[in-house]
Amino acid sequence: MNDIKYDYILCRFGELTTKGKNRKDFIDRLFQNIKKRLKDYPLLSYEKQHDAIIIHLNGIDHDTVCDKLKTVYGLSNYSGAIRCARDLDDVKAKALVLIKKHPYKTFKVNARRQDKSYPLNSDMINREIAGHILRNSDVKVDVHHPDIMLYVIVKNDRIYLMDEKIQAAGGYPVGINGKTLVMMSGGIDSPVAASMMMKRGMKVECLHFASMPYTSKQALDKVLDLVKILTDFQDEIKVHIIPFTDLQVKIYEHTDTSYAITILRRMMYRIADEVCRRRHIKMIANGESLGQVASQTPESLSVIGGVSENLIIRPLACLDKIEIIDMAKKIGTYETSILPFEDCCTIFAPKDPVTKPHADKCEYYESKFDWAPYIKECVDKMETIVIKNGDTRLEEDLF
Amino acid sequence: MASNIYLDNVSTTKVDDEVLATYTKLLNDYYNSDALYDGGVTVFRHQEHSRKLIADMLGVKSNEIIFTSGASEANNFVIKGLSLMHPKGHIITSYYEHSSVIEALKQVERTLGIDVTYIKPQSDGTIDPMDVKRALRDDTFLVTIMKVNNEIGTINDLKAIRDALGGHKALFHSDMTQALGKIKIDLSDVDMASFSAHKIHGVKGSGFMYKKAHIKIEPLISAGQQEFHLRGGTSNSPANIVLAKTLRLALEKVDDKRIDEYHDYLINGLKAIKGVVINSNDKGIKSLINISTPIKTEPMINALNLKGIMVSGKSTCGSKENEPSRTLEAMHIDSDHALRISFDLNNTKEDLAYFLECLKEIIEKYE
Ligand SMILES: Cc1ncc(COP(=O)(O)O)c(C=O)c1O
Numbered sequence: 001m002n003d004i005k006y007d008y009i010l011c012r013f014g015e016l017t018t019k020g021k022n023r024k025d026f027i028d029r030l031f032q033n034i035k036k037r038l039k040d041y042p043l044l045s046y047e048k049q050h051d052a053i054i055i056h057l058n059g060i061d062h063d064t065v066c067d068k069l070k071t072v073y074g075l076s077n078y079s080g081a082i083r084c085a086r087d088l089d090d091v092k093a094k095a096l097v098l099i100k101k102h103p104y105k106t107f108k109v110n111a112r113r114q115d116k117s118y119p120l121n122s123d124m125i126n127r128e129i130a131g132h133i134l135r136n137s138d139v140k141v142d143v144h145h146p147d148i149m150l151y152v153i154v155k156n157d158r159i160y161l162m163d164e165k166i167q168a169a170g171g172y173p174v175g176i177n178g179k180t181l182v183m184m185s186g187g188i189d190s191p192v193a194a195s196m197m198m199k200r201g202m203k204v205e206c207l208h209f210a211s212m213p214y215t216s217k218q219a220l221d222k223v224l225d226l227v228k229i230l231t232d233f234q235d236e237i238k239v240h241i242i243p244f245t246d247l248q249v250k251i252y253e254h255t256d257t258s259y260a261i262t263i264l265r266r267m268m269y270r271i272a273d274e275v276c277r278r279r280h281i282k283m284i285a286n287g288e289s290l291g292q293v294a295s296q297t298p299e300s301l302s303v304i305g306g307v308s309e310n311l312i313i314r315p316l317a318c319l320d321k322i323e324i325i326d327m328a329k330k331i332g333t334y335e336t337s338i339l340p341f342e343d344c345c346t347i348f349a350p351k352d353p354v355t356k357p358h359a360d361k362c363e364y365y366e367s368k369f370d371w372a373p374y375i376k377e378c379v380d381k382m383e384t385i386v387i388k389n390g391d392t393r394l395e396e397d398l399f
Numbered sequence: 400m401a402s403n404i405y406l407d408n409v410s411t412t413k414v415d416d417e418v419l420a421t422y423t424k425l426l427n428d429y430y431n432s433d434a435l436y437d438g439g440v441t442v443f444r445h446q447e448h449s450r451k452l453i454a455d456m457l458g459v460k461s462n463e464i465i466f467t468s469g470a471s472e473a474n475n476f477v478i479k480g481l482s483l484m485h486p487k488g489h490i491i492t493s494y495y496e497h498s499s500v501i502e503a504l505k506q507v508e509r510t511l512g513i514d515v516t517y518i519k520p521q522s523d524g525t526i527d528p529m530d531v532k533r534a535l536r537d538d539t540f541l542v543t544i545m546k547v548n549n550e551i552g553t554i555n556d557l558k559a560i561r562d563a564l565g566g567h568k569a570l571f572h573s574d575m576t577q578a579l580g581k582i583k584i585d586l587s588d589v590d591m592a593s594f595s596a597h598k599i600h601g602v603k604g605s606g607f608m609y610k611k612a613h614i615k616i617e618p619l620i621s622a623g624q625q626e627f628h629l630r631g632g633t634s635n636s637p638a639n640i641v642l643a644k645t646l647r648l649a650l651e652k653v654d655d656k657r658i659d660e661y662h663d664y665l666i667n668g669l670k671a672i673k674g675v676v677i678n679s680n681d682k683g684i685k686s687l688i689n690i691s692t693p694i695k696t697e698p699m700i701n702a703l704n705l706k707g708i709m710v711s712g713k714s715t716c717g718s719k720e721n722e723p724s725r726t727l728e729a730m731h732i733d734s735d736h737a738l739r740i741s742f743d744l745n746n747t748k749e750d751l752a753y754f755l756e757c758l759k760e761i762i763e764k765y766e
Contacts, residue, residue, distance in 0.1 A: 217440050335461075394448050398421055399643045 074173030106142035172201030189287025402707030425637035471499035473593030524553030552683030580649035601645035
């Protein structure tokens, strides 16, 4: 035996500090999400335990599965595990192979008995296994900062030998905290905001404002491609597309150009509110952050967000652009986000937007036309597309 | 008489049925992939998806795959594109590269004052990494060594060559045309590589160049924004789109054990025929066997052709010229009597048996 194959992946939970029903909900939801994420591998089987979910690999490649698990929120960490007989000789032999597989110099064995009737106690098990490794390899023990910690868990019918803990995505399982409507442009920020909401356990629906013909089919495709990437985190995502052009033209007709963007964004929130009402959602999120320019000043954010009756979360509010870009690269949306297509806010962009808008001035401009029917019409004509994970939105049989 | 036994798969291959069906369908999508209306956008998206799938299959990034008209163009692109940036510089290559490498090199020698060192293969047909290392100079900007030779099939150890180059600034390119679909390839060993579709049951006039993202190169075809501004001209979208499927199907077959079986069967059969010398050795790909027979190459090809068997002598590209094969010459093999047999999974054991039988008969009759 010189190569070792993992039999299981042991998944540990994320921010599971709660007890009782919440704990059960957390685990159930995580369990469902993991199964959805791995739906392409029907050979896998699962075991739900009170402190972990065990995935039985049944021959499926360990790395492939781990790669998929990277995007499951609610998972704190996971380890590859090998099933051994309830016999220390078997454990010793496999532990040695596992250690030699990695270029590690130091190790520590950490045994735990879940079945206390096992004749050796944890210390004795540790010493037995460590002794065997020391005698048969050049790896040394380091109890404080080992390169690898070998976990041994004694159950009543088997012993698990477990590799290093691999850090997972953390957070809460998507869907456990209700729904959020995320305003989704084609930029770098909004997909990051969406993923951060998901990490807090929110299931997201996306809202996109399209200004055809001023914006192109490609601009819309880009948004849908971004959402497609996000389906790695949430298996299925609804995208609501608002035909925004008519209202947008009206706004430019009736407002001073310096206030146009402010009013435009207030209308967007009103539309978002209406969508929330129809979709039974009570929270809006977007990629807005605090800055110095135009719609990003505290005054702007306040005057714009002020029209909404929903809770508004701006997960990126206090992040630097560099930090946001790093996160976009991490979730895989960056490359798509930087493709150059106009979105509804870059067309007609005024040269002189106000940086400190006043609410009463906004109300003054808005009183000059009857916008409410336009809001309703936007939402009535809204088109909803469901994007599913694995769906390329292309003619699959060409490939 | 059995007929149409194709044993010249190094020269080109039969288009895969599934590839052909998809390609035919794609020919109807005539829109320009750079057009802004829906038809064009869809073609563009399919093409970019193909690029991404190809990149994923080879473990590289999408923007490192540049579609070309084939491996000859990719080879020319690398050599001329880099030579334009390094006139009077130095290139190292092997003595037995494909004509698209050799001729492009002669051209830049002639026109840009490039100095080229040609490394001779060792007697086993491989290039010695130490020979490459010894040839390195301060002004060497490119080393180009093929992965698999198209005449006798030897496989070069690119990793060893890469290691021998050490930290030298020269870029390392490899013509991997004959390696693709036949052996596992690792692009992390090289900076650039050339590939062709019609050698892996794809369509002709299609291929791609791999180029690490940060490497700057002058375009060979200067025109529009296509291929990251590096290769102008309206994209050959149907071919580019179907290339992902072509590659996927080819890579799925890389480990097929039937090829090893055919190889052993042929070798044993050939050994039993009096007068046949096997020029290939165990350093090569399994699906190509180079032999010498007592009959001169051309009459032999003709005689086999009369029996419905298709093979070639030296590289097909030079088949109508009278120069001796550089590969065979370098390995001290008499190219006047050489024959290249290259089979694949479309062949059957019966094909091979029939070939052996005919070969024996022809040798006995005409010797
Ligand atoms: C090693 C090698 N390189 C390049 C080529 C040329 O490929 P293409 O026909 O795609 O230009 C061939 C085949 O002719 C070849 O065998």
